Amino acid sequence: MSSTRFKPGTGGGGGVYKPKLTFEGEELDYNTDRDIHYCIRGVNKQNGITTFSDPQLGFDHKLLDNVAKAGLRKPTPIQRHGMPQLMAGLDVMCCSHTGSGKTASYLLPIITKILRESTIAANTGHTSSSSSGSASSSSSSTSSSAPERKPKTFPAALILCPTHELALQISNDANMFGKGLPVESFAVFGGQSMGIELSRLKRGTVNILVATPGRLLHLLTEFDVLSLGKVKYFVVDEADEMFDRGFFPQIGDIVNQFLTPKDERTNALFSATFPNQIQHFAKKQLRSGYIFVVIGILGGASPDVCQEIVCASRAEKQMKIHKIVENLENEDKKLLVFCNSIEKVNEVADFLVRGEFKAARIHSDLTQSERTQSLKDFEAGRATILVATSVAARGLNIRGVDLILNYELPTNITEYIQRIGRTGRVGVAGETISFFDEDTDAELANDLVGALSSGNQNVPEFLSDVCEAAGEEKEYETEEDLYFKMKKLKIKRCADYFEEEDAW
Incomplete structure (x- = not known):
């Protein structure tokens, strides 16, 4: 592939050259006087944004209110360049140093997509599995004489992460951003009461599920309270840590046995480093032509x-x-x-x-x-x-x-x-x-x-x-x-x- 690089806004003319593959440049970090290097690679990459209210994102006004209440004033570099790719329905591999705002960069587009699908479903009179998280749409086609199915959760989004604390934090952030909106997040992880998790999942109201791989696999194989058959957004957070902790075989079982095919969902990997094993994983789990977003120096410490x-x-x-x-x-x-x-x-x-x-x-x-x-x-x-x-x-x-x-x-x-x-x-x-x-x-x-x-x-x-x-x-x-x-x-x-x- 071509390694041609150019600054945003420049390009070849007359259709003589192949499409440019990379945006690369320097920009001022939102809260410092320091320039941040960024690189976005992919044929269909989207231009970056400068504000959360950018029309390219189309965030709901209530979501914008929640973002402001959370103290997010301006998008960080990973949010500026990562969110437009997800809003365009593109798969992404995002690398940025810890503490750079990666969680919001995927939660906000996911919440927006779920809200849009909920609105479309309401306008057409159809029940959206992604907005309700329940199995009502699938059970409506069954015969009235068939045994009544117990409610269970069909999340629209699945987010995998390596630790209990991080799972809870991501879920709390999702509920904070989605407050007052038809978005409900829940975290499942080892060490939490199984009874609490089963009770919550049986209600069928969760549309953003955050999980550690081991507990999720246990729930999928041992209990009939959860299905990943309607997941449209799949995120692996801290992908390098997932590999270091030996979670990749469990993730493989989840993806291969329970998750919707990758061509039917938007996929995202977020990581602070990008070793060879993560490259291989990305090629297998992301759709071809995924967008590669890098902020700063790969594997480097935060310059702050x-x-x-x-x-x-x-x-x-x-x-x-x-x-x-x-x-x-x-x-x-x-x-x-x-x-x-x-x-x-x-x-x-x-x-x-x-x-x-x-x-x-x-x-x-x-x-x-x-x-x-x-x-x-x-x-x-x-x-x-x-x-x-x-x-x-x-x-x-x-x-x-x-x-x-x-x-x-x-x-x-x-x-x-x-x-x-x-x-x-x-x-x-x-x-x-x-x-x-x-x-x-x-x-x-x-x-x-x-x-x-x-x-x-x-x-x-x-x-x-x-x-x-x-x-x-x-x-x-x-x-x-x-x-x-x-x-x-x-x-x-x-x-x-x-x-x-x-x-x-």
């Missing part, structure tokens, strides 16, 4: 996040976190602390509680209600510190996080980028501190230097020394050096990435 790496041995960490917490408490700020194990989360949380700091914890050994309560306490300010494993690193929009602290650094750079993405969200500047212990973190040093350099962050001298001691280059000052490091990290610039034939 200030990163600081602090040298700290295991013996020094408690003393240093105590000082950090004291300063934040005096400034009435919130801290999210990441550790690598449940045991370390409990150890750090207990240490802070003994110091009379308001600390909560979240990890997989807690019940779902305990995890939910910890998040509520943190958001409400009853706890100013949340100590967590990586269960809180993906997708969650935890409001009001002023500082991220990696008490323990993860073992890979992707997880590091996801963790620090819990702050600096949707254009608001954030700050992170990471404790670096040379005894345990030396293998991550080179990747940290590359991530810091590519994000225009300062590289501390001790970190460069660690790299130099390992035989690596000490500085990455030239464009060629930086490009080499980005290639090694698989963090590719948009223009370079799209020239690779195998990526398409």
